[in-house]
Amino acid sequence: MHTDDDRRRLLEAVGISSIDELFSSIPPALRRAGLNLPGGLTELETRARVEMLAAADTIPDSSSFLGAGCYRHFVPAAVRALVSRGEFATAYTPYQPEVSQGTLQHIFEFQTCVCELTGLEVANASLYDGPSALAEAAFMALRLTRREEILVSDGLHPEAAQVVDTYAAGPGFPVRRLPLDPQTGVTVSDPAYLSSAIGAVLVQQPNHLGVVEDIAALAEAAHAAGALIVVSVNPSTLGVLEAPGRLGADIVVGDVQVFGSAPSFGGPSAGFLACYTAHVRQIPGRLVGQTTDSEGRRCYTLTLQAREQHIRRAKATSSICSNQTLSALAATIHLALLGPAGLRERSEICLQRAHRLHTALCALPGVRPLVTGPFFHEFALVLPCPAAHFARAMRECGVDPGVPLTRLLLGTNVGLPGAGPAPGDAVSEHVLLVAVTEVNTPEALDRYVTAAREILAVLSPTEDGS
Amino acid sequence: MHTDDDRRRLLEAVGISSIDELFSSIPPALRRAGLNLPGGLTELETRARVEMLAAADTIPDSSSFLGAGCYRHFVPAAVRALVSRGEFATAYTPYQPEVSQGTLQHIFEFQTCVCELTGLEVANASLYDGPSALAEAAFMALRLTRREEILVSDGLHPEAAQVVDTYAAGPGFPVRRLPLDPQTGVTVSDPAYLSSAIGAVLVQQPNHLGVVEDIAALAEAAHAAGALIVVSVNPSTLGVLEAPGRLGADIVVGDVQVFGSAPSFGGPSAGFLACYTAHVRQIPGRLVGQTTDSEGRRCYTLTLQAREQHIRRAKATSSICSNQTLSALAATIHLALLGPAGLRERSEICLQRAHRLHTALCALPGVRPLVTGPFFHEFALVLPCPAAHFARAMRECGVDPGVPLTRLLLGTNVGLPGAGPAPGDAVSEHVLLVAVTEVNTPEALDRYVTAAREILAVLSPTEDGS
Amino acid sequence: MTIDRTEPLVFDKGLPGHRAVDLPAAGVPEMDVSELLPGTLLRTTPPRLPELAEPQVVRHYTRLSQLNHSVDTGFYPLGSCTMKYNPKINDEMAALPGFAELHPYQALSEVQGILRLMYETEQILLEITGLRRATLQPAAGAHGELTGVLMIKAYHRDHGGAGRDTVIIPDSAHGTNLASAAMAGYRVVEIPSSQRGLIDVEALRRNLSDRTAAVMMTNPNTLGLFEEDVLQISSLAHEAGALCYYDGANLNAIMGKVRPGDMGMDVVHLNLHKTFSTPHGGGGPGAGPVAVSETLSPYLPLPLIARSDGDGAFTLDYDRPLSIGRVKGFYGNVGVIVRAYTYLVRMGADGLTRAAEDAVLSANYLRARLRDLYPVPHEGPCMHEFVSSATTHLAQDVTARDIAKRLLDFGIHPPTIYFPLIVPEALMVEPTETEDLRALDSFIEAMQQIDREAREDPEILRTAPHTTVVGRPDEVEASRHPILRWRA
Amino acid sequence: MTIDRTEPLVFDKGLPGHRAVDLPAAGVPEMDVSELLPGTLLRTTPPRLPELAEPQVVRHYTRLSQLNHSVDTGFYPLGSCTMKYNPKINDEMAALPGFAELHPYQALSEVQGILRLMYETEQILLEITGLRRATLQPAAGAHGELTGVLMIKAYHRDHGGAGRDTVIIPDSAHGTNLASAAMAGYRVVEIPSSQRGLIDVEALRRNLSDRTAAVMMTNPNTLGLFEEDVLQISSLAHEAGALCYYDGANLNAIMGKVRPGDMGMDVVHLNLHKTFSTPHGGGGPGAGPVAVSETLSPYLPLPLIARSDGDGAFTLDYDRPLSIGRVKGFYGNVGVIVRAYTYLVRMGADGLTRAAEDAVLSANYLRARLRDLYPVPHEGPCMHEFVSSATTHLAQDVTARDIAKRLLDFGIHPPTIYFPLIVPEALMVEPTETEDLRALDSFIEAMQQIDREAREDPEILRTAPHTTVVGRPDEVEASRHPILRWRA
């Protein structure tokens, strides 16, 4: 900011004598003499203040098994070192391609990674997050099918389902529900749910109970009814699971938090959206394309902008402007560091450890799996006591055992498989979602099982609500 | 590293069939089949292991009053963000100036900052640290005076004095001691100590008891005897204290840890050395000079290299090759962020708080200042109980009250002012060195005084050794 | 000697079998993957991700980064974007493990620090905006707009305004305003600006009706002018039963000077990545908190951060039956919010006000020094930015784009061009308060030289830039034959 | 269109009164400074430090950084320097507050973690070198040399060798070897290398006497050749009553393959910034630990890190009466040591051995592919580096320097030139194991093109570089009229 001396020089050049004159166009009745806030702090004091707040939080460690849409993966130090470079972090949207090739090229690389992972042909530069990407994809599918209704699987993360509901409420698109099979936890692919009004079928892979969905069956049913199918996938599983694009998905969305974004209490990360080339003009958000410059050099630029708000205004495919470029960069770098082998290996570690823990926990008295469908690295257990009580007791033993299902259901009307909308019902109170990643060491799994055994022995006799 | 496939391709191009052949020039008797060390770890495991070690340490906070040559100052975040940039950190010594202007220019800026601070005409690109810079300066002064003896003030940090002794032992330069005035703690400037064999007089500002030396008087005495005077200065004080160069110092050295280097258990930081232009060809270490390139552009390059080991070999002014460039960069950036006003302000905060604490502590029963000379932001107290006992008890109250003098004297033969070499004597056991910087908040000073009062009430009646 | 400074794609730099990340063994008795998952679900061909070791990845992205202009490397007077400097302390605070490592479903007792930080951020933003309650959930400005408009819709639904299907927006508005309103299912009516570059109050009056759900405005508007009639505008809207939406993208001009709440606004979004110094990241992540009046607070997204009366603990309030629901997973771009909070507490009351003053002063300085060469069609004083028109240079067949491209040769990022749409050959200049006099003067000198070149050697402008890694990418080709991904 | 990409000095970028760091009030009753300190000691004119705000400082140093070549931006085959990649995890570990914030005089009970790390680092280095005890105190290789030679001197003093005043060093040695010996008060005798580029054993024998204190050698030597006669050399030295000093700068070639201790070496320094992947920093900080045989361990600097027999706690041992004392304040460049430790435990036994193998393999690959164009005067196989001679290009009036400068245009850092001194027009190439085949092949292609250019268009080489920010600074002028600091 300017010194008082500099201010005087500037005022003089402007030809006025006081700062107040600059604000003379503000009606006097509205003008204020400052803010009713504390005075500023020095950097030293600011640091002390903010660090004090950070110190009031508990930092999860290898004994934390929370997932439910946000996963703690190991992020190589190189990701942080690169993403924090000022030239990436302090650039704007790459509107001037000549001085934005860094950003443009890494977005182009991101788009390619997303296509490779999802098995689709085009991907955009990122959206706000997974849930909003899902809502955008639903709108896109409705535009493409010229229909008005959205059919959402009960296997969507309840918060994602809520975002779809909220977005749909604007234009008033009806949202219908597609239940899970109460036995397996897999979304039913019953044509009865697919009226001819349905333009978009939304499903999550793995679903919010951790169960791996049968995308091919759902895609077939959707297509038979003239609808498009949108799959929201955890991209971290795609080293092992088949690419949704190869199973019939028309649009694939998801969140790249699993690649290089710290959990950061849920954000920021980046959503992605991929589809077929035929649908590219309905894609929301930015796209980077390859071209050549005046001297024939290969280069990159924002393209197909006629879909976007700054050109098309009210007719744009979305209002999104700033997206989540830097988080997408983190994902691109993390994927470049993992490579295909690393990605697969990471998935397998998660898979193996999760199944191991699942087996051990289901062997404890009174514990049973909620559903029988195949799962990836997260699973839902029914405990002999309320999950929240169990979790509290486990945390006291240093293990954060998972997310009580009721936490996800707060403020929603999504319920348990087959049970319909029943956030407060007795069973859901007993359900715990347990996620396992490569940061949960084998020793941490053992600690979990040991602590759980002891705690359940105490909690279940008195508090057993099943 | 190479994959097995790549290795095969490389071996083929070399025209051999196994890695072992590459090592065929090693006599078979010496060849080993690997290392007796544990297997490698993944980055994830490495992090866990190293973090476990870091977690075993206690991190000092605003209630730590340790100094004695390493000071905890507030380092703005911008310093870390810039110094960690790969282009600075992973470059080599700037031997190819065309692709090293970044390093060369920041060294040139460092040299300028050192000249400005010290009041001298030339400064080098850095030396290992303050103590080794002092030893190098002593050697330089002997070369310039063509004399053989070094006179060191008892006010030198005992470790710095040790380094001078160690270096001097090589060529066998005799090292004589110049005592402190027992009353004031100021180095005596008595000509009796200055025989005509003395080529270098070494003094520290402020000295290791925190006392501000009378450089002008010492310089006058040294010059009268035909010796050069070397001042080792804490550059952090030079916003307030007169530049040693303006008080007659011939060579000024010191350590820039106080500007931008984390304490890091004592290293790395960087030593500096400044002198008059007339003596430039005797400077140890690298120098960067300004010049122009083939198209007349101003640029920078290593210069006057004929002093250095890679040209002059056994006749070089020093064997130093790698110095401490990155720490010097941290200092340059920190100084650029502080500016002259910030530097002065920081010194004054230290000064004011230190004097405040000194007054409060000296008012406690049984506590007295060791010496009466003026001090800057560090001072020596005589306690009514052994300093180590006091410190241990204080730490239990969350205050690290300072460095017991005995800790500095370990392995040395330097003693208390006037008392001669007596590391184990009764008084020195009772001396505590207390340093105060801007990170020691006024609240921390209050906590110190309160805790000290309580602890001394308990410790001194039974353990009073004075 | 020209040399190609472009960098190959990461995919073209790999070598089969190379990788950077080594992972530990599962460490548990392993089962065959096909026993754990049905074979039909298993991947058949692996994704063709890059195959490189860490040194090569680091080198690639370090080099790419150097191809960017950024606030950390040069002046960036991009109008409407508030490219102010982003203090490094902000990033360090966001990286503290006590924030960065937190999982969103940890027990509330374990996350009191971050909840307090978010709560305090809201309180500060409410004081700055003069409104009553806020959400930090939206991820960017446009996301905040959508959130705000959805709340307006829900409000009307509950207050007999279901028939209100129109949102009125001035033609100077940012595209997101119109797009957000449309996305929420509204018809958009654009009203023309007056000669003075302000909302034409008469046009507004003519368009307001019982079909009007809201009036959206930006103040100062995108011409950098304060909408002097704002009180009349908000009264007219309210009288017609409509609500007022305030696009807070330009808040940097008015902090401590005037508050949207006092202007009669019902809902405001803020761009933390503009006004509150969080880095733009090459296009995000940002954050677009929304603050509302009492009227709209029941409709805020779920959950809200609340403070218990009893123990003062911070909680998440889901018990809000009228809420529009959610617009994003979890609680917002928390990492961005930490940065903004750091900035807010560091600046404090005086710092924020002074930032606004200096931003406006610098804009007026540039405007005063450049207007002879680059006429400013609207009367001043401007606020934090101003819009010149380069139409006078059209005579030399030099466009705003040419001027922009030529600026790149000076190491300066050009102003926003061709926006707002109502100014032909627009050059929209926003210097921000973090640029010093030297930076401002260098920009003036560059613009003066460009003006000279336009008269003396216009070809140099038409073929600019001359010093960048690439020059004038063929955008027509890019959109005619889109290549949107690498192929082997 | 050329543009000047140089950056002004920070001093020329300031504006009076600007500053970046704001500091809190002292917060205690303040006294006048002149009451606290004698007036004669107070500063009269403030130092002319730069006056800039944070944005300008960040921009200046960000731009400066971009003017550097570095391992993070390109290939750096600088012989003798082992410019391997520096993993980013190393830096993160060194920045952990549990290391970075530690004060060297904290109670030992508070610093058990860092002491253990240092202790374990020593143990690993001892296994790699085959020696008995180590110090981490020296700050760089040359500092380690000085330390080692001082220990040799102290040893001889205590063992009737006070008359031993000479150190024998081969002419291929690095300059620091000679300078360190001289600094410790020794006379240096250089012995010529044999035709094969190795120590001439006969010459050594002739020079050994009861005045010889030590033989210093580098193995592999600076020609990249393994001194095959090393056992004979060490025996001869020991028989003459001299000790053997081993310059460990080239240890990268032999980890897991052969150990200096087994070669009969009494003292070895290591360059953590070469072999163990800590960044060079543009010329430091590095670290130069010294490992010694049983004979020399009593002479190691003070203090040593020790482990108590009883509780296993780590302590600092000052009770070493024969110690040479100290060569540095505190305990060494601990931040560098943390990085090296991180590298060592991550690589483990196999990783370190494999690093040596790949470093040697890559050097031999380059040597094999380039030797036709750039003859290698000494027989192979080479170890981790090799030395070519560009004398054949002198015919075209092209020197090693010209070749080096031309390489800059390819974005490649040139090899070390004109060292070792015994090879005319030397080009000393060390690729390291962290460069992949692509990088090696690009280097080969560049060298091939340069060779073609030397024949077809030598002027392009003599005037190179053509693409760097500046070209061929006038070094003669720089040393004739030294300008060593900015002046207003």
Ligand SMILES: Cc1ncc(COP(=O)(O)O)c(C=O)c1O
């Ligand atoms: C006036 C105005 N409104 C809204 C926006 C959209 O904000 P965001 O990019 O954060 O979505 C912008 C961004 O450029 C803007 O300038």
Ligand SMILES: Cc1ncc(COP(=O)(O)O)c(C=O)c1O
């Ligand atoms: C062979 C050899 N010895 C010694 C050294 C000196 O090491 P340092 O620069 O760490 O002092 C070097 C450095 O280049 C070297 O290559």
